[in-house]
Structure formats: C-alpha cells, structure tokens
Amino acid sequence: MINQGLIEVFSEIAREKNIDRLELGNIIEQLFMYIIEKERGENSNCSVIVNIDKGEIEIYAEKEIVNDLDDPVLEILLEDAEKAMPDEEFEIGDIFVEVIDPAIFGRRMINTAKQFFSQRLQDIEKQYIYEDYSQRVGEIVIGVVHQVQRDNVFINIEQAELRLPKNEQIHSERYRRGDTIRVVIKSVEVNPRGPEIIVSRSDNHFLLKLFEMEVPEIDDGIIEILAIARHPGERAKIIVKSQDRRIDPVGACVGMRGSRIQAIVRELSNEKIDIINQSEQAEILISRALSPAKPIDLYIDDDRKYCVALFNDDELEFAIGRGGVNINLASRVTGFKIDAFGKNQYEREKKDQATLLSEVPDFSEELTAHLAGIGINTVKDLLNTDEEKVLSVDEMNDENLEQCYLVVQAFVERVEEEEIEEEEDLEIKEILEEVNAATNAEIEASAQKEVEELNTKDNQDEILNASNEKTANEETEENLDENTQVEEA
Numbered sequence: 222m223i224n225q226g227l228i229e230v231f232s233e234i235a236r237e238k239n240i241d242r243l244e245l246g247n248i249i250e251q252l253f254m255y256i257i258e259k260e261r262g263e264n265s266n267c268s269v270i271v272n273i274d275k276g277e278i279e280i281y282a283e284k285e286i287v288n289d290l291d292d293p294v295l296e297i298l299l300e301d302a303e304k305a306m307p308d309e310e311f312e313i314g315d316i317f318v319e320v321i322d323p324a325i326f327g328r329r330m331i332n333t334a335k336q337f338f339s340q341r342l343q344d345i346e347k348q349y350i351y352e353d354y355s356q357r358v359g360e361i362v363i364g365v366v367h368q369v370q371r372d373n374v375f376i377n378i379e380q381a382e383l384r385l386p387k388n389e390q391i392h393s394e395r396y397r398r399g400d401t402i403r404v405v406i407k408s409v410e411v412n413p414r415g416p417e418i419i420v421s422r423s424d425n426h427f428l429l430k431l432f433e434m435e436v437p438e439i440d441d442g443i444i445e446i447l448a449i450a451r452h453p454g455e456r457a458k459i460i461v462k463s464q465d466r467r468i469d470p471v472g473a474c475v476g477m478r479g480s481r482i483q484a485i486v487r488e489l490s491n492e493k494i495d496i497i498n499q500s501e502q503a504e505i506l507i508s509r510a511l512s513p514a515k516p517i518d519l520y521i522d523d524d525r526k527y528c529v530a531l532f533n534d535d536e537l538e539f540a541i542g543r544g545g546v547n548i549n550l551a552s553r554v555t556g557f558k559i560d561a562f563g564k565n566q567y568e569r570e571k572k573d574q575a576t577l578l579s580e581v582p583d584f585s586e587e588l589t590a591h592l593a594g595i596g597i598n599t600v601k602d603l604l605n606t607d608e609e610k611v612l613s614v615d616e617m618n619d620e621n622l623e624q625c626y627l628v629v630q631a632f633v634e635r636v637e638e639e640e641i642e643e644e645e646d647l648e649i650k651e652i653l654e655e656v657n658a659a660t661n662a663e664i665e666a667s668a669q670k671e672v673e674e675l676n677t678k679d680n681q682d683e684i685l686n687a688s689n690e691k692t693a694n695e696e697t698e699e700n701l702d703e704n705t706q707v708e709e710a
Contacts, residue, residue: 232273240345246271248341253280253323255337261294267321280321286311350381351416355409361430362420366400376402381418389421391454394490403488405430422489423453431488432459435481436474444470447499450553452546454490458510458554462499471496497554503528507559510551514540517564527558534563588614588625603629 232245240248253269257280261267266283284297302317303309311317364376364383374385374396385396385404396402404420405427411417421427428449438444444463451457461470474496475482482494495513500506504519507528514536520529532540540561541548552559595614597603603611603625611622 239349240342242273244345246273248338248345249273249278251341252334252337253278256333257321259333265294278323280323282319282321284317284319286313286315286317288313346380347415350418351409351411354381354406354416354418358406358409359426359430361403361405361427361434363401363403366396366398366402369396369398374402376404376420381416383418383420385420385422389419389423391422391490391492393454394422423451425449425451428457428459428485428489428494431485432474435476435484438463438468438470438473443468444473448554448556450550451492452550454492456493456495456542456546456550457489458495458497458550460497460499460506460510460554469498471498495550503555503557507551507555507557510555511540511547511559511561514547516540516561521557525558526556528560529567530559530561531564531567532561534565537561537563537566588617 232242249271250269254267257265257267257269261282268281268283270279270281271277272279282294284295286299286302287296288299290296290298297317297319299311299313302311302315305317305319362378362383364378366374367377367382368375372387374390376383376385383404383406385402389407390396402422404422405424406418407421407424407426408419409416410419428451429446432446433440436444439446443465444461446459447462448460449457450459459474461474463470463473473481482496486492486494495510497506497509497512500509503521503523507519507521507530508516511530514532516530516532518531520531522528530540539547542550548559548561595606595610597606597611608622611617611625612619
C-alpha cells in the first residue's frame with residue numbers, strides 16, 4: 222500500500238494536462254513497472270495494481286518456492302515462504318506472491334518517478350494533440366505567431382505548435398512575433414519529436430473555408446464552389462454554381478455592397494477574387510474566366526481541352542495579366558489550356574502555319590514527299606500530327622524529327638519578324654504622312670493667318686486715313702466759318 226498523497230500529486234498534474242483518470246492509472250502502473258525493472262531486471266514477474274479512487278498502489282512479485290536458492294528475484298526458499306505466511310501451507314514448486322512495499326525503493330525512486338512521469342505526460346500530451354488535430358485537417362484555426370524563421374513560421378494554439386512553411390505562406394505578407402493569424406490545417410504527421418502540424422494560407426482549401434465562413438449559402442449547400450485557382454496574395458478565380466435558380470451565386474458571394482467578398486479580400490492581403498458563374502457551355506465559361514479581358518473570338522477543342530482566345534491587340538495585355546497570372550488562372554480553373562493571341566498576331570501565325578512544307582527553306586524535297594504520303598503537307602499539319610506518326614516515315618528518327626521542328630520554327634519566326642518589320646515600316650510611313658499632313662495644315666494655317674493679319678492692317682490704315690481726312694475737312698470748315706465771321710464784322 223502507498224500513501225494517497227502521491228496519487229493526489231499525480232492527479233493534480235494530470236488535471237493540468239487534461240489527462241483522464243484511466244490514462245493516469247496506466248501511467249502510474251507503467252511508472253512502477255519501470256522502477257521495478259530498474260531494480261530487479263526485466264524478468265521479475267512483478268505486477269502493479271493502481272486504484273485511483275482509493276488512492277492505493279499495490280505491487281506484487283510472483284516467486285517459485287525452492288529448496289536451493291539460485292535467483293532471489295524469481296525464487297524463494299520454502300522456509301522463508303512459511304515464515305512470511307505461517308498460516309499457509311506450501312510445497313516445493315508452488316508460486317509464492319510477495320507484496321512489495323513501494324517505500325523500499327527510497328529517494329532515488331522519487332527522482333526516477335518524476336522523470337518518468339514527466340516524460341510519459343509529454344508523450345500522452347503529444348498523442349492527444351495528434352489525435353485532435355488529425356481529425357481537424359481542413360479546418361481553419363486561429364493562433365499566435367511564436368517564432369519567425371527564414372523558411373518557417375511557428376504558431377502556438379494552447380499546447381500545440383503549428384508550422385507554416387514558406388511555400389504555404391502568402392508571399393506578400395510579413396509576420397511578426399505576437400501576431401494573431403488565421404490558417405487552415407493542411408496535414409498532421411508523426412515524427413520522433415512528436416506530431417508535426419502543417420498549416421497553410423496559400424492553399425486553395427483556405428479560400429474555400431473562408432467562403433464557407435462568410436457566405437451562409439455555401440455552408441448550407443445551396444451554393445457550391447466547383448473549382449478554385451489561386452496566385453496567393455495577387456489574384457484568385459473561383460467557379461460557383463447555385464442549386465436554387467432563384468439565388469444568384471455570384472451576388473450571394475459578393476454580398477450587400479461587397480461586404481462578404483471584401484472580408485475575404487482583407488484576410489488574403491487584398492488578393493483580387495474573380496467569381497465566375499458556372500456554365501455547361503465551354504465558350505461561355507472560358508469567356509467569363511478570362512475576365513477582366515473580353516475575347517472577341519474563341520476556338521475550342523473539347524477533346525483536347527484546348528482553347529485559342531483572340532483579343533483586340535490593345536486588350537491582349539489585360540488577358541494575359543502581369544506575369545501571365547490571368548491566363549494561367551483561367552486555364553487552371555476551367556481545365557482548358559488557353560492560348561491568348563492578339564487578332565493581328567493570330568492572323569500572322571495562321572497564315573504562317575498554312576505555308577506548304579515545300580516552301581520552307583532547308584526542307585528537302587525527298588522528306589516533303591515522304592510526309593505528304595501520310596497527309597502532312599503544311600507547317601500546321603506537321604505541328605499538329607502525333608510524333609509517333611511522323612516517326613513512321615521512312616528514314617525519319619528522333620534526331621531528324623527534332624531538326625524538322627527546328628527548321629520549321631526558325632522559318633515561322635523569320636517570317637513573323639519580317640511581317641512585324643513590314644508593319645512597323647507601315648506604321649512609320651503612316652506617322653510620317655500624318656506629320657506631313659499636319660505640317661502642311663500648319664503652313665496653310667500660318668499663311669492664312671498672315672493674310673488675315675495683312676488684311677486687318679490694311680483695313681486699319683484705311684480707317685485711319687479716313688479718320689484723318691474727316692478731321693482735316695472738319696478743320697477746313699471751321700476755318701471757313703471763322704473767316705466768314707471776320708468779314709461780316
């Protein structure tokens with residue numbers, strides 16, 4: 222039997238660590254078995270019974286009764302057994318159960334017990350954390366930044382430590398110790414140091430869970446998010462579908478005056494989010510996905526999941542986006558490989574690909590004839606034909622095929638450069654014509670202005686002369702009047 226005080230001490234520690242009483246009993250049993258094995262070896266035939274409610278710990282050792290003692294740990298002399306239990310009758314070969322007083326282990330046992338108990342509590346705690354978080358993969362949690370390293374940010378939530386790797390961060394964000402941060406649990410793995418909980422802010426699932434939090438219709442299943450593509454911190458595109466025709470999925474996600482979407486945008490460091498209404502028609506879906514640019518035409522191959530999108534030349538830059546982000550996200554969210562072209566550029570490439578192989582310099586007549594035999598006559602035919610089919614041509618191998626592609630590519634690039642130069646020359650010519658026209662207009666306007674100024678000056682001179690004549694006439698009349706008055710006098 223052992224004092225209940227030790228049980229109470231262990232129980233108090235276990236309560237602080239959120240360990241239940243049954244688990245505590247198992248730990249104490251393991252603790253004393255560990256101590257016994259340290260003292261008596263692993264094969265001591267001992268057992269430990271713990272009664273948490275009564276605060277009792279009992280230790281028993283089973284020994285064989287013998288005449289000659291060889292192993293005092295596993296054997297006991299008949300006379301010693303009879304002395305220990307005088308009321309019992311024993312025979313050689315019987316099993317004697319010895320009750321061991323824990324006090325015999327002394328102070329050393331207490332120190333060992335502390336170390337063992339502390340270690341086992343840590344192990345149990347790690348196991349609890351693993352079981353808890355492994356069931357919460359995909360959930361959003363809020364924690365506090367504890368440590369910031371070059372490639373990792375460590376986040377604390379109660380006793381658990383979460384790791385936010387660099388590739389799961391939003392590249393434009395900067396984290397500081399003490400910051401409150403929201404993340405999604407991506408995975409939980411076990412390593413020798415305990416559970417490793419990986420979290421993310423750049424994962425598509427993080428955006429999905431944010432929408433579920435902000436848009437009740439998504440959480441209720443009325444609106445479904447079908448696809449997500451992100452360039453974290455910069456732009457994202459999502460495709461949504463409503464199960465209720467009366468509810469506009471895009472409007473529901475945006476919210477009144479943009480309240481719902483703005484809350485998500487702020488959480489993602491002003492990441493722009495394009496919400497796309499689902500359509501069964503690929504043309505409509507791709508057109509919506511390419512927003513904010515508007516294609517003037519789409520050429521879609523459903524079987525190959527490929528699309529060529531044409532834009533006015535001044536809109537091509539918006540369609541592609543900075544660093545190709547917009548066209549890349551549109552491709553990923555729709556599942557179509559999308560190539561964007563300006564209208565003039567596409568017409569040039571289309572014209573180049575329609576060129577006969579016989580017109581391509583450095584392309585032998587013999588090879589052209591062989592390719593024509595399997596239906597390959599133009600540059601476009603060659604580029605669109607499966608390599609295995611091309612390799613079936615006589616005397617064609619991987620090296621020759623690669624050379625063919627290089628020759629064709631060089632030809633196309635050269636023709637495009639020439640056409641671009643012609644367009645530039647034409648633009649320069651048009652600019653010069655406009656300048657000349659403007660210059661001529663300015664000269665004419667200047668001459669006209671001079672004529673008008675001369676006319677104005679002549680008119681002013683005439684008016685001045687007329688005024689002078691009038692003044693002279695008036696003076697003459699006054700003189701005549703004065704002379705007349707003098708004569709009369």
